[in-house]
Amino acid sequence: MKKIYQKPVITKLQTGFMNKFGSSPLYARKVRTDIDGVPISELVEKFGSPLFVISEKQLREKYRQIYSAFTNRYPNVQFGWSYKTNYLKAVCAVLHQEGAIAEVVSEFEYEKARNMGIEGKDIIFNGPHKTINALKRAALEGAKIHIDHFDEITDLEHIADEIGKQIKVAIRINMDTGIHPQWDRFGFNLETGQALDAVKRIASGGKLVLNGLHCHIGTFILEPEAYGKEVEKMVKFAYEIEDNFGFKIEYLDIGGGFPSKNRLKGTYLPPDVAVPPVEEFAEKITDSLYSNLRPGDFPKLILETGRAIVDEAGYLITTVFASKRLPDGRKAYIADAGVNLLFTAFWYKFNIEIDREVQGSNEPSVIYGPLCMNIDIIDEGTMLPPLKRGTRLIFSPVGAYNNTQWMQFIEYRPNVVMVMEDQTVEIIREKEDLSDIERRERLPDRLKIK
Amino acid sequence: MNRIKQLAINEEGFVFDPLTGDSFTVNQTGLFILQKLKEGKETEQIVKELTEEFEVSQEEAERDLIDFVEKLRSYRLL
Numbered sequence: 001m002k003k004i005y006q007k008p009v010i011t012k013l014q015t016g017f018m019n020k021f022g023s024s025p026l027y028a029r030k031v032r033t034d035i036d037g038v039p040i041s042e043l044v045e046k047f048g049s050p051l052f053v054i055s056e057k058q059l060r061e062k063y064r065q066i067y068s069a070f071t072n073r074y075p076n077v078q079f080g081w082s083y084k085t086n087y088l089k090a091v092c093a094v095l096h097q098e099g100a101i102a103e104v105v106s107e108f109e110y111e112k113a114r115n116m117g118i119e120g121k122d123i124i125f126n127g128p129h130k131t132i133n134a135l136k137r138a139a140l141e142g143a144k145i146h147i148d149h150f151d152e153i154t155d156l157e158h159i160a161d162e163i164g165k166q167i168k169v170a171i172r173i174n175m176d177t178g179i180h181p182q183w184d185r186f187g188f189n190l191e192t193g194q195a196l197d198a199v200k201r202i203a204s205g206g207k208l209v210l211n212g213l214h215c216h217i218g219t220f221i222l223e224p225e226a227y228g229k230e231v232e233k234m235v236k237f238a239y240e241i242e243d244n245f246g247f248k249i250e251y252l253d254i255g256g257g258f259p260s261k262n263r264l265k266g267t268y269l270p271p272d273v274a275v276p277p278v279e280e281f282a283e284k285i286t287d288s289l290y291s292n293l294r295p296g297d298f299p300k301l302i303l304e305t306g307r308a309i310v311d312e313a314g315y316l317i318t319t320v321f322a323s324k325r326l327p328d329g330r331k332a333y334i335a336d337a338g339v340n341l342l343f344t345a346f347w348y349k350f351n352i353e354i355d356r357e358v359q360g361s362n363e364p365s366v367i368y369g370p371l372c373m374n375i376d377i378i379d380e381g382t383m384l385p386p387l388k389r390g391t392r393l394i395f396s397p398v399g400a401y402n403n404t405q406w407m408q409f410i411e412y413r414p415n416v417v418m419v420m421e422d423q424t425v426e427i428i429r430e431k432e433d434l435s436d437i438e439r440r441e442r443l444p445d446r447l448k449i450k
Numbered sequence: 451m452n453r454i455k456q457l458a459i460n461e462e463g464f465v466f467d468p469l470t471g472d473s474f475t476v477n478q479t480g481l482f483i484l485q486k487l488k489e490g491k492e493t494e495q496i497v498k499e500l501t502e503e504f505e506v507s508q509e510e511a512e513r514d515l516i517d518f519v520e521k522l523r524s525y526r527l528l
Contacts, residue, residue, distance in 0.1 A: 004504070005504040010465070323517070326524075
């Protein structure tokens with residue numbers, strides 16, 4: 001009778017050092033055999049690897065959790081789905097079904113929302129580059145246009161002349177909320193008086209009607225108090241505008257930037273500890289509203305939360321294609337997906353799960369992607385047991401920004417599937433082939449290879 | 451000079467390198483390979499013995515042996 005085989009492992013014993021891997025002791029590892037009850041093996045067999053998987057159940061649950069955190073505390077709340085975070089139609093459709101309007105930041109995204117069947121009045125139009133054509137369409141369709149700069153005020157006034165009516169607008173403002181880095185490149189700065197100048201300019205033109213304020217303080221904000229500050233400043237500014245210019249500020253759009261349970265690189269604490277629950281953010285925001293609003297005044301509170309809703313609903317299944325030993329002794333794995341599909345790997349250290357139990361102790365490992373680029377690293381230092389070729393690694397949370405920022409570089413983009421609430425699986429974006437990549441190319445006749 | 455021969459290896463998989471003072475642990479398979487290397491056996495022979503001793507294919511044993519030897523090199527034990 002032969003003995004059971006374990007891959008050979010040798011580990012140097014070190015004393016006097018902290019365990020720098022914190023939550024990953026030598027033998028701790030995470031195994032995931034299914035997503036919402038659908039086996040990983042079945043998913044890969046049917047739809048290939050790599051494979052993006054989005055859970056409808058988790059998407060809806062997260063939306064409802066965050067939405068109710070606010071509606072339980074304030075009577076007038078509207079969510080705008082941040083298209084740029086994930087604009088796959090199926091994802092948008094689920095969130096529109098849940099009640100979100102669309103928040104778009106470009107002409108392309110505006111067209112996408114309209115194409116989904118969202119009416120202009122249910123589209124928030126943000127962004128620093130709104131073409132004249134897009135602005136005109138948005139104005140005619142009654143979208144919520146959030147002005148980013150003085151040139152946009154001029155553009156909109158010309159459009160108002162052209163269409164012969166006043167246009168309702170909001171302005172985006174930026175401010176110091178005590179967090180770093182302070183986002184100051186979008187909108188008009190509050191503290192320098194630039195935002196007030198914008199209001200004066202709008203009032204003197206007489207062609208635009210200011211009815212909202214918008215602000216977005218940053219991304220992956222871990223400090224709820226920053227939102228409290230933001231809201232306080234917005235409400236005070238809104239009353240200053242109402243009292244001095246006669247505009248009625250009907251809504252305050254406080255943007256997004258709420259964190260998901262992801263781990264920013266360089267963060268020691270695991271996300272369960274580092275990321276405050278959404279209820280804490282909601283509490284600070286609504287406390288600040290009630291402390292600063294005048295009695296009986298409940299302007300609409302709009303939130304554009306993106307990452308916090310979709311990130312944890314997304315998984316990427318990859319396959320170990322090969323392994324090698326680096327000169328410094330670390331183990332390196334080459335996966336069939338890299339930064340081409342996981343753009344957010346540049347900032348986040350993902351949760352890595354293995355599709356099976358593996359024998360052998362963990363060792364320091366690096367996970368590379370398939371690209372011929374030195375920067376194609378999904379994880380530059382994690383503890384993994386010795387993995388066989390063909391082992392599946394499941395990365396999460398990856399629902400935010402990857403399906404919009406991924407790049408088509410030397411590889412095709414894979415299938416994206418949604419595990420539906422009834423555990424059926426639907427392809428929501430088919431994997432690419434050569435025709436998708438070459439469809440827009442034109443080869444001049446004289447260059448054709450005879 | 452094959453430094454493996456200088457290593458003190460006990461049956462539980464504790465390895466001491468008297469030259470540097472470093473200590474290591476190896477699992478059962480690692481220990482098996484270290485002992486064979488200490489005896490001066492060649493790669494082919496060790497792969498053969500691995501497949502006789504353990505439930506493993508020749509291909510996997512060969513691949514893992516190469517990897518293990520590279521790891522020993524990184525620790526400067528070879």
